[in-house]
Amino acid sequence: LPAPQANVRVVTLKIDGLDLSAREDETLIEVCRENKIPIPSLCWMEGLSIVGACRLCMVEVSGSNRLVAACSTRVAEGMEVQTNTEQLQRYRRTLVELLFAERNHVCSVCVSNGHCELQWLAQTCGVDHVRMPYRNAGYEVDSSHEMFRVDHNRCVLCTRCVRVCDEIEGAHTWDVMGRGSDCKVITDLARPWGDSSTCTSCGKCVQVCPTGALVKQGTSVGEMVKDQQFLPILARRRHLR
Ligand code: FES
CATH class of the missing domain: 3.30.70.20 (Alpha-Beta Plaits)
Structure with a gap:
């Protein structure tokens, strides 16, 4: 990754128990790919715009009552994410x-x-x-x-x-x-x-x-x-x- 620009903050979050940091403009799927955390996807492709159509990349975010699509959800400070629960499978x-x-x-x-x-x-x-x-x-x-x-x-x-x-x-x-x-x-x-x-x-x-x-x-x-x-x-x- 290129060095973050001065006006882009770095946030810390937890994915599947791993403490990670990411640029605040990154999506969950990008952070997972960078850290070799497998999430299935079909409509997402790096470099193309995001449509969030297939819903295969759904993940669980603690504190929220709903599943979110990892390809269209940006990281946030303190976020805790599960990518492979029984429900998701x-x-x-x-x-x-x-x-x-x-x-x-x-x-x-x-x-x-x-x-x-x-x-x-x-x-x-x-x-x-x-x-x-x-x-x-x-x-x-x-x-x-x-x-x-x-x-x-x-x-x-x-x-x-x-x-x-x-x-x-x-x-x-x-x-x-x-x-x-x-x-x-x-x-x-x-x-x-x-x-x-x-x-x-x-x-x-x-x-x-x-x-x-x-x-x-x-x-x-x-x-x-x-x-x-x-x-x-x-x-x-x-x-x-
Ligand atoms: Fe299709 Fe995220 S990869 S909705």
Whole structure:
């Protein structure tokens, strides 16, 4: 971390019993990542704006009667945080199961099998089956782009693609349309991706997608490895804020 600027205070707090210090403008998830305290997350990505959509990063803060999202909660002096209680484990497991039930995340036939953050979350949260009925939604697959493909059946609506396209590439090709189960990411006001006049084909959206929703054309099951070479740029961006 760069040295704190003169006008940024340092606060002390306790996370899982560890005494830690942090800049007052840091969020709980940033402090946890710096101190190698694992917290699951899906929508958060270092360097992108925060949406707090997936709720997987919920933690317990002593003295408050509610759970808070670690990605959107700033540290405070004297804060005491628990990141891995039984209640949190139960909630996270349920959230991951709901994501699996909502769309069609069939790992065995997915190009991201073995390289998928949702799959990894299921493993770390102990999800070996889904207790709620699957919706068996049949969303479309848009293969109109010459290099990439979007399969809405695999999308978890983390909106990382929307934010990286807007905030890093500056193209604003992606957006979100609809509500509830009709919600989906779209390109150029819901035109096919291949007809987009704003897409630069940079592939950043594909690289930040945590699942097999955004992939390169021509990849087979298990082949889609996200190299994420530009992620250090995102990390540096955070320290410039
Ligand atoms: Fe915090 Fe998604 S990572 S709400």
